[in-house]
Structures are given as structure tokens and as C-alpha cells.
Amino acid sequence: MYVAVKGGEAAILATHELLAETRRGDPAVPEIAPAQIREQMGLAVARVMNEGSLYDPDLAALALKQAQGDTIEAAFLLRAYRTTLPRFGASLPLDTGAMAIRRRISAAYKDLPGGQVLGPTYDYTHRLFDFALEEGGETPALTPAPAPLAETMPRVPDILGQEGLMEAEAPPEGDPAPFDLTRASVSFPAGRDVRLQAMARGDEGFMLGLGYSTQRGYGNAHPFAGEIRLGEVAVSFVPEELGFAVDLGDLTLSECQMINQFAGSKDIPPQFTRGYGLAFGHAERKVMSMALVDRALKARDLGEAADYPAQQEEFVLYHADNVEAAGFVEHLKLPHYVDFQGELELIRRIRAEREARLAKGQDHLPEAAE
Amino acid sequence: MEPDPLVESRQRRLAILARAPRQEIETLLETVGGAPPHEALKAPETGTVIVEGRAGGTGRRFNLGEATVTRCVVRLEDGTLGYSYALGRDKTKARLAALIDALAQDAQRGPVIAAGLARLALDQQALRALASRKAAATRVEFFTMVRGEG
Structure with a gap:
């Protein structure tokens, strides 16, 4: 059973501020805008939209900025936002x-x-660094096909x-x-x-x-x-x-x-x-x-x-x-003090019983988990 | 059911407006004297539509995920209704687009709106054609190499 704790408000407020500062990084480096992420980090944006299960490139870009590029945290933001919206209905099936x-x-x-x-693919690239991207500037212009x-x-x-x-x-009978x-x-x-x-x-x-x-x-x-x-x-x-x-x-x-x-x-x-x-x-x-x-x-x-x-x-x-x-893996980070206290008491009791049996000279020791 | 020409022209109009940038819709509205007096029957509202796909492209329907959609319904003073539905969360655009949909039904302003929408449609087709021509530049012919001489 998970038992909640109280307190820590001041520390939590402070951590929000420290998080914002950490997210921003070195203030001497220009801040990125969500539109830059949307346009220039499109594959990350797509991943967040899929795992967040919401098509909205602007929001996915904002989520990536807010989550410092953590795609799962960003997907979580999209999922949470989605629950605040009414659903108008279902689309017609895509063609x-x-x-x-x-x-x-x-x-x-x-x-x-x-x-x-x-199309635009990395399949036939050499996976060598393009150091020109460090400086930025003009991108090579493609000549479109005539037709x-x-x-x-x-x-x-x-x-x-x-x-x-x-x-x-x-589709099955009736296209359900x-x-x-x-x-x-x-x-x-x-x-x-x-x-x-x-x-x-x-x-x-x-x-x-x-x-x-x-x-x-x-x-x-x-x-x-x-x-x-x-x-x-x-x-x-x-x-x-x-x-x-x-x-x-x-x-x-x-x-x-x-x-x-x-x-x-x-x-x-x-x-x-x-x-x-x-x-x-x-x-x-x-x-x-x-x-x-x-x-x-x-x-x-x-x-x-x-x-x-x-x-x-x-x-x-x-x-x-x-x-x-x-959520389930990371909830282990939250305070489990009462649970752990219980386990601590249990192991102390088991060990005390073992010591007592050893002192009496019993040769058979039962399994610790008994 | 017989196709209804009024419905079809409205469908075309709404499809153009859904793809038009807000600025373009604003400019179009300026050409007919700006936003007319109106009331919002449904104030601009953002929600979602759940997007369905089909297994294999043609089979059983399934839910791919949701998409944000913003809608608005306006009524002009003469009772004409205007609707707008589009992907995204732009509420200002939703209201402007609904006004365009309403004014398109007006005897005086309708033709001006129609001409403006036709221009927007051409712009959209041009963008689509350019993207397609860029993709066409990457069209490839693969040749199978025969190994050995048997």
C-alpha cells in the first residue's frame, strides 16, 4: 500500500525554479522557440505526437521544450493536456x-x-558529421523535377x-x-x-x-x-x-x-x-x-x-x-517511508529470531523468507 | 443521395479555409469591409477529433490517435450562419473563417469572397505541386544486378 506524505512545499517550489533555470541552460546562449523545434526537430515532434496520441505539432514542440527534450515527459504533457479538451467526435477513416x-x-x-x-531520408547518407551545421547558414537548394x-x-x-x-x-461485416x-x-x-x-x-x-x-x-x-x-x-x-x-x-x-x-x-x-x-x-x-x-x-x-x-x-x-x-517505474522515486519501515521491522524480527535459534544451538535454520 | 451543389460548394470552401493561414483569411475579410456585426452561436472552441485509420489501409477501422480541432459557428444580423472547423488551436482563425463562410452566402459580397477563395485554393495547389515536384526529383530507378554467369 502506498501511504502519502505531507510537507515539502517550500522545497517543491524551489525545485520548480531550479528546474526552470536548468532547462534554460546558459543564458548567454539564445533561447529556442517552439517554432524552431517544430520546424527543425520534426522527427522528435512526430515521436511525441505519436506517444502522446495527439496530433498537434505546435504543442508537441512546446512539450519538447518544456521537457528539455525528454520525449516521454513530453508525451505525458500531451496526454495530460488532451484530457482537458472535449472530444467533438470521430473522423471518417483516413484514406x-x-x-x-x-x-x-x-x-x-x-x-x-x-x-x-x-523523399527526405537518412537511408543513403554516410552518417558522417556535417560540421557546416555548427555554423548554420544556407541549405543546398534542390531543383524540383519539372512535373x-x-x-x-x-x-x-x-x-x-x-x-x-x-x-x-x-472491414468486418457492418464496418463497426x-x-x-x-x-x-x-x-x-x-x-x-x-x-x-x-x-x-x-x-x-x-x-x-x-x-x-x-x-x-x-x-x-x-x-x-x-x-x-x-x-x-x-x-x-x-x-x-x-x-x-x-x-x-x-x-x-x-x-x-x-x-x-x-x-x-x-x-x-x-x-x-x-x-x-x-x-x-x-x-x-x-x-x-x-x-x-x-x-x-x-x-x-x-x-x-x-x-x-x-x-x-x-x-x-x-x-x-x-x-x-x-509512471509505474518512476513512482518508486516517491516517498515509500511507511512501506519501507514495515519491511525494516520485518527483517529485524527475522534476524532476531535467527540469532535466538542459533544461541539455543539448533542446527537446522529455516529459510529467511518463511 | 443526390449531391447537393450548395453542400458541395460549402465543403470546398471549408476545405480551403481549413488550410489557409490566418493572415490570408484576415486579408480576404478586409476586402469585403472587415468583420460584419455577428453573434457567436458557438464561440471558438478547441477540442479533439479521434482520427481513424484502417488496418492495411482498407480493412478494419482503428483509432490512430486524436488531433486538435477548433470550431466556431457565427450568425450574421440577417440570420445567415457561418461554420468553421479546422485542425489546430487557432481560435481567431476559427472566427474569421466562420465569418467568411457566412459572407460567402451573401448576394453582394459572395462573389468577392468566392474569387478570393479561388486564389487561396490556387496557392494551396501550387504549394502541393511544388512539394510533389521536389519529391519527384528523388524518384529512383533501381536495377537488379545479376551475379555470376551461371
């Missing part, structure tokens, strides 16, 4: 097929309708799907509204909608480690990156008072379609199976990891053995949320 593409690659298909577009890309590009699994070689992704784990508690077995929501807001590092584990043999993965795409997708919402869909603007999204080895049954001939990842902003590692784990979590649905952590949905879903995880 990522209509994405305005800025990057789109396939490691499975060389010649894609619409083409392979590298834009196609307005929309087909999703790679949809192309293979036409041949019937790909596990179909169709998804479960919302922020409004109701999760029970198991969890539906795919629950799993995808939990992973979308899950910690990137945790998802990466689990995804990696499936590649290393802790799960039966033989994945190909069928498609990774990045770009802008319009999001729409039907306000009650209007009764028709209103376009709210564009979200930057990353999407990964992972293609995996076959499954079949007596009714369905062998076909590729799929894993899916979707995230706010440019978050490629996150969507790839999510897609690997999404596929691993289909083990039960596909009648495969679920022997490894990435295949066990209770393990994955209960440990993916870094705000919850950090």
Missing part, C-alpha cells in the same frame, strides 16, 4: 491511398506503378491483392466503429483495432525491440517491406449540426505495409500475410516496427504457435505504453 506522396518505397517490388520515391508525381499512387499490397496472392484487408482504449478498459483476446491503437501510441523503442526480436527468431517472421509511404492525407469529420463531411486539413502520416510468408487453409490457398503500421508525422522506424509486431500478433488468428513475447498480446499491449510504464 492513405489518396496520400500526397513525399516518399514511397518498396523493398519487394522494383517497378511500381507511380515509381519509387526516396509533379501522380496525384495518387496505389498501395503495394493492393496491387498484389488483385492477383489473390495477398491476405485481404476488408473501433474500440477506444482511452474510453474503456482492454480485455483479452483483444481485437486487431485494439492492438493497432495500442501500438500506434506505444513506445517506439519498445516496438522496435519487439519487432527486432521477431526477425532474430523469437517469432516466425520472414518480412519484406512491401511499402513505406510518407505524405499528407486529408482528414474529414461530420459535425452533427451540418450532417455532411467537412475537410479539417491535412495530416502528415507514415504508413508501412509489411509482407510476410504464407498462410493458407483448406478454404484459402497459400497467400502472403500482412502486418500494418500507421503513425503521425515522419515516423518510419515506428511504423515498420509496428507492422512487424502487428503480424506477430496475428499468430492466434492464423493458428500459429504463440511462443514468443511479440506474439503475446497481453505482454505487448500491457507494456507498450511508455507513459504508463514510466
Whole structure:
């Protein structure tokens, strides 16, 4: 049992002031503005939006500034802020097929309708320092191509799907509204909608480690990156008072379609199976990891053995949320004086009893934990 | 259901306004004499919309996460209603956009507003096309290398 303590107000106020001073660092160095973080630290902003589960680049940038770049603390700020807002409703389901593409690659298909577009990627950089960034200044100017890309590009699994070689992704009967784990508690077995929501807001590092584990043999993965795409997708919402869909603007999204080895049954001939990842902003590692784990979590649905952590949905879903995880790990820092006093008394008593038995010359010592 | 041309033109209008910077909406409002007398039926309010995706892009719906949205409903003196919904938290923009939506229905000011919105739409298309042309500059042809001569 956790017993609260009182007192310490003056010290807590002082620590807030010291924190502000520490956050600011050397006052001789110019202070950063949230807009600079939003524009120049966009990948960190995306991570905070995903793990904070709120799309708002300005707020995510402010959260990063306030948290001194601690992404989990920043995600916590977004989650806390979110609870103060009314929810107007649910969007119409996003159509990522209509994405305005800025990057789109396939490691499975060389010649894609619409083409392979590298976009802004670190993939082909040399990972050598660019010391010119220390000084800042002009960025090299790209010469745009004479013509834009196609307005929309087909999703790679949809192309293979036409041949019937790909596990179909169709809505269940009636296209039901998804479960919302922020409004109701999760029970198991969890539906795919629950799993995808939990992973979308899950910690990137945790998802990466689990995804990696499936590649290393802790799960039966033989994945190909069928498609990774990045770009802008319009999001729409039907306000009650209007009764028709209103376009709210564009979200930057990353999407990964992972293609995996076959499954079949007596009714369905062998076909590729799929894993899916979707995230706010440019978050490629996150969507790839999510897609690997999404596929691993289909083990039960596909009648495969679920022997490894990435295949066990209770393990994955209960440990993916870094705000919850950090809360439980870090609550150990808070005063536990009463708990500890109890343990201290217990161990003193056990030791006293042991001494007493030894003094009486008993040769058998029971286990200390008895 | 038959597509309603009034609904469609309003949908186009709101989509342009949602993507327009506040400054541009303010400038457009200036061209028709600034903010008219009005009351806020729904004062600018920030909330969230939960954003849904589909598994695999086409399958089961799931909740990706929320997005901040700001909405506003205004009524002009003649009773015309104006609506605004857009991503983000800009309440000033929400009110200005709702006023534009209302004035767009006005016989005199409507055509001026429509012309202004058409210009904004062109700007937005140009930005989109430029981003797409930059991406197109990174389009790649991979060649498969055949190893060995068999």
C-alpha cells in the first residue's frame, strides 16, 4: 500500500525554479522557440505526437521544450493536456491511398506503378558529421523535377491483392466503429483495432525491440517491406449540426505495409500475410516496427504457435505504453517511508529470531523468507 | 443521395479555409469591409477529433490517435450562419473563417469572397505541386544486378 506524505512545499517550489533555470541552460546562449523545434526537430515532434496520441505539432514542440527534450515527459504533457479538451467526435477513416506522396518505397517490388520515391531520408547518407551545421547558414537548394508525381499512387499490397496472392484487408461485416482504449478498459483476446491503437501510441523503442526480436527468431517472421509511404492525407469529420463531411486539413502520416510468408487453409490457398503500421508525422522506424509486431500478433488468428513475447498480446499491449510504464517505474522515486519501515521491522524480527535459534544451538535454520 | 451543389460548394470552401493561414483569411475579410456585426452561436472552441485509420489501409477501422480541432459557428444580423472547423488551436482563425463562410452566402459580397477563395485554393495547389515536384526529383530507378554467369 502506498501511504502519502505531507510537507515539502517550500522545497517543491524551489525545485520548480531550479528546474526552470536548468532547462534554460546558459543564458548567454539564445533561447529556442517552439517554432524552431517544430520546424527543425520534426522527427522528435512526430515521436511525441505519436506517444502522446495527439496530433498537434505546435504543442508537441512546446512539450519538447518544456521537457528539455525528454520525449516521454513530453508525451505525458500531451496526454495530460488532451484530457482537458472535449472530444467533438470521430473522423471518417483516413484514406492513405489518396496520400500526397513525399516518399514511397518498396523493398519487394522494383517497378511500381507511380515509381519509387526516396523523399527526405537518412537511408543513403554516410552518417558522417556535417560540421557546416555548427555554423548554420544556407541549405543546398534542390531543383524540383519539372512535373509533379501522380496525384495518387496505389498501395503495394493492393496491387498484389488483385492477383489473390495477398491476405485481404476488408472491414468486418457492418464496418463497426473501433474500440477506444482511452474510453474503456482492454480485455483479452483483444481485437486487431485494439492492438493497432495500442501500438500506434506505444513506445517506439519498445516496438522496435519487439519487432527486432521477431526477425532474430523469437517469432516466425520472414518480412519484406512491401511499402513505406510518407505524405499528407486529408482528414474529414461530420459535425452533427451540418450532417455532411467537412475537410479539417491535412495530416502528415507514415504508413508501412509489411509482407510476410504464407498462410493458407483448406478454404484459402497459400497467400502472403500482412502486418500494418500507421503513425503521425515522419515516423518510419515506428511504423515498420509496428507492422512487424502487428503480424506477430496475428499468430492466434492464423493458428500459429504463440511462443514468443511479440506474439503475446497481453505482454505487448500491457507494456507498450511508455507513459504508463514510466509512471509505474518512476513512482518508486516517491516517498515509500511507511512501506519501507514495515519491511525494516520485518527483517529485524527475522534476524532476531535467527540469532535466538542459533544461541539455543539448533542446527537446522529455516529459510529467511518463511 | 443526390449531391447537393450548395453542400458541395460549402465543403470546398471549408476545405480551403481549413488550410489557409490566418493572415490570408484576415486579408480576404478586409476586402469585403472587415468583420460584419455577428453573434457567436458557438464561440471558438478547441477540442479533439479521434482520427481513424484502417488496418492495411482498407480493412478494419482503428483509432490512430486524436488531433486538435477548433470550431466556431457565427450568425450574421440577417440570420445567415457561418461554420468553421479546422485542425489546430487557432481560435481567431476559427472566427474569421466562420465569418467568411457566412459572407460567402451573401448576394453582394459572395462573389468577392468566392474569387478570393479561388486564389487561396490556387496557392494551396501550387504549394502541393511544388512539394510533389521536389519529391519527384528523388524518384529512383533501381536495377537488379545479376551475379555470376551461371
